[in-house]
Amino acid sequence: MALLLCLLLLSAGRVSGNDSFSEQTDRSRLRAIKPVILHSEIIPEPASVPSAHASTIVETGDGILAAWFGGTYERHPDVSIYTSRFKNGQWSEPVKVADGVQNESQRFPSWNPVLFKRDNGDLILYYKVGPSPSTWWGEYKISTDEGKSWSAMEAIPRGCLGPIKNKPVIIPGGKILYPTSIEIVGKWNVYMEMSNQDLTDWEKIEVDNNGFDAIQPSVLFHKDGALQILCRSKNERVVESWSYDNGKTWSPLAPTELPNNNSGTDAVTLSGGLQLIIYNPVTSGRNKLAIAGSYDGKIWEKLIDLEDQPSGEFSYPAIIQDKDGIIHVTYTYNRERIKYVQLKL
Template structure:
């Protein structure tokens, strides 16, 4: 058999290398020079995965279990494509596992819908909840629920929520002292309207408020729940260029008027968590246009906020954060990195240096 001469081999192989490199850059990109390192409170930055069978991802969620961390997100060809599924990665202390598909929108051999916005929550050891949405678009999707009893390794059958209920639409539920799971929800079929849903028995029965806003004068979705003393606050994405809020003094059964905050919002998802020390920590895009930069802010009262840390400040999309505080006091944040990857950042909230937001 005739052997290729070295020069011929080079010209045959080199174009293939260029194609592979180009495909890798298209799918995942190369991280730019990190201008956000060495900030007080920043402990760790990493990608949850670097290789996957899907080119695009979005809407991550993270939870702590007795065995470690679990992260979920939706991934597929692109958002809204029928091949979009819910993927899960686990980290039990020795790095993240490769993404595994745990839910899809297949209804029959000829009908398949995309999946959307997973939300993980563990109300008690041994019961890990995975809420997600299935449907052609956000105005017509429906809520789904799966349960894992082994910290996210395997999952039970999918259960559809009752009509009119979507479950936590993007951000984690809030567990009330009586065991009720308060789920921050919203709908998009009659404008953008907020509603709060709750289940006293981990998804067996459901209750909800009516719409909290008209959906047009203030068009808002995707609340996060925060607690200050005996009051609850929701912070929500809006089409009005600012985050909006509402307050409750009866554990979320009723809410005051939805009003604008002073915090900018480019019509992009946020998340927030009440820290063990009583402060609120918010992850958001502090701009009215675009999805960069991505900042962390802290407040003691839900009204006055201080910038605590810059997660991203380069060009591109850095969006849809999820945030929790683990038992060791560390804060864990995941977010969409250019629609290519999910980034995971660990903070020490006691070391954050705050600068008041004017």
């Protein structure tokens, strides 16, 4: 019996040692990654639009398209959705493409645009309209010409909201999976939605929030077919959930090792399998913004600081990878403009 116990303990020690060695190997590999900034600038905006926030970005066949909401200030009824295109090294003049006008006497602010390209090449612009995040509803427009023009507004079916801040993804089988959440007084709650690519047959998928106040998930793909969401929270940590059945069910939310300052993040799975998150690497303030990397979604290492200032707000980022492997980032710059950064690893 003593010999058996000894062997079991030795075996456990070897497993633990292997796990520790694997973690150190991953961290060493991640620390060896050296992102290079290729381009960085503030996207021009008309002087008549003094505030900008909550950007989104997508690759098109005619350059990189960004969108954000802008107006007098967040929640003002004049806040609308604007787009600008990065082509041949320059950003185009921003164009207003959506607003919250209801009729001649009523207008609500617009919020949180999300750009997405479906398999047929159409662009979809999802956004919110309403007096506040607790009362808003989801709308969308479709472009068949790379975002140069947009269809009339369509409402997302009642009971669903569409993507809240971060881009949806297409999962095996062709459906669109939407990372979404609600913000009601006293409670935040993450969940998921799914629809066909023609934006029919919407369904809502519950996620056990496990006592966390969390919103604004983003979706990552893993080599074993698992899906992971990373979410903003009020709990000083980015929180996560996992699905092993193509998004039909999800594990209870749990904290990651990543700090969170109750501000939005975004994440992307690169073509080679590396996971990236862009986030504020602090638990308070929004004066720092960074990108971290992971191979397994568990072990994270900060790869680069994009902003590290004594004060200011650098927040609500968006991140994508284009067909050539270049990484594109946008984020709020002091609530006045949207900043664009282009990187390679």
